[in-house]
Amino acid sequence: AQSVTQLGSHVSVSEGALVLLRCNYSSSVPPYLFWYVQYPNQGLQLLLKYTTGATLVKGINGFEAEFKKSETSFHLTKPSAHMSDAAEYFCAVSDNNKLIFGAGTRLAVHP
């Protein structure tokens, strides 16, 4: 069965600093991988996804993630954090169109 592990429930960065949110997955088949962002009391917004093809995926708001099969990882990065990036981030793997979510990482951005 597929599963997702997000290392670090809380990450804090300074504005302008690099953002790195870690995600490792377990899947018996080639995975479809996703990163979502959630603002308080709101639904989920897709940041980016990997299905097939290029392993470096660019998403919205300057985020990108790289699928590394050898490391079973799909870490999310952004070169320069902005205050508006403060939110909860979820990594997910698709299991027959069902999404299996990681526990989430809360990103705090301080001035």
Next chain:
Amino acid sequence: GAVVSQHPSRVICKSGTSVKIECRSLDFQATTMFWYRQFPKKSLMLMATSNEGSKATYEQGVEKDKFLINHASLTLSTLTVTSAHPEDSSFYICSADPGRRNTEAFFGQGTRLTVV
């Protein structure tokens, strides 16, 4: 992008009453919709998969008589929390699957249910 509307966004109800939450795909048809529950500061847990015209498939540990799901059309699925109790208070989120290859499901805005 595709839009999924979830209604209501917030609801407060008394213990013992039932609450219905609607999930609509506004600009696409969704043969499959998913219902998730999110506990405070926790991840999303899949409750059930809703298929148009057939019975929902519930995840292990989810009471199907407690959480009634009806997928009456290709654009509407409803979740009814029956005989609600305070422990049912949570954030409920739906997603709708367009059914196209390499296309992700789209999420509603979520419903904050508070049972008092």
